[in-house]
Amino acid sequence: MRQLGELEAEIMHRLWAWGRPATARDVLTDINKERPLAYSTVKTVADILHRKGMLARLKDGRAWVYTPTCTRQQYTAALMQDALGENPDPAGALASFVEQISSDEAEALRSALRAVKRRNSA
Known part of the structure; x- marks a missing residue:
């Protein structure tokens, strides 16, 4: 298993800490408390984590809701x-x-x- 990149790790650490499914918008809102980041960037990285098998996702309306596949x-x-x-x-x-x-x-x-x-x- 490859070590996570910086933003990948930020996203995963938040999801692990929250212990609940979350949207890219949820993650972005939290990251933006520390530094500005574009929604498209968080969404792209969440999709990459999904393709790598690190996140599962389910459609909720128009948004994907992400959940870690491992602890x-x-x-x-x-x-x-x-x-x-x-x-x-x-x-x-x-x-x-x-x-x-x-x-x-x-x-x-x-x-x-x-x-x-x-x-x-x-």
């Missing part, structure tokens, strides 16, 4: 999996990663590993 966590996991898959030494990459994370992140990783182990044992 932020699933997207992040796919990026991490791609990075590991491209590395000839995934164990070394993981060791380097663990050396760089905070103690809270390390505890979150241990907790996630325990949860997966419990699910796989059931």
Whole structure:
């Protein structure tokens, strides 16, 4: 999975944070609180995200309503999996990663590993 471009990420982060379907106009209104952007630009990028499989869309009157097809966590996991898959030494990459994370992140990783182990044992 390819990393998102800047505007793609802005759109996805808003949709993930909102946890509800939204139109390109909804996204534009929120982005325009920080910087001016054209409706056509947001609409085009939302359509690109739909073609990439990142957004599902349903027609609501004349507008498309967009919903993420994956969670932020699933997207992040796919990026991490791609990075590991491209590395000839995934164990070394993981060791380097663990050396760089905070103690809270390390505890979150241990907790996630325990949860997966419990699910796989059931």
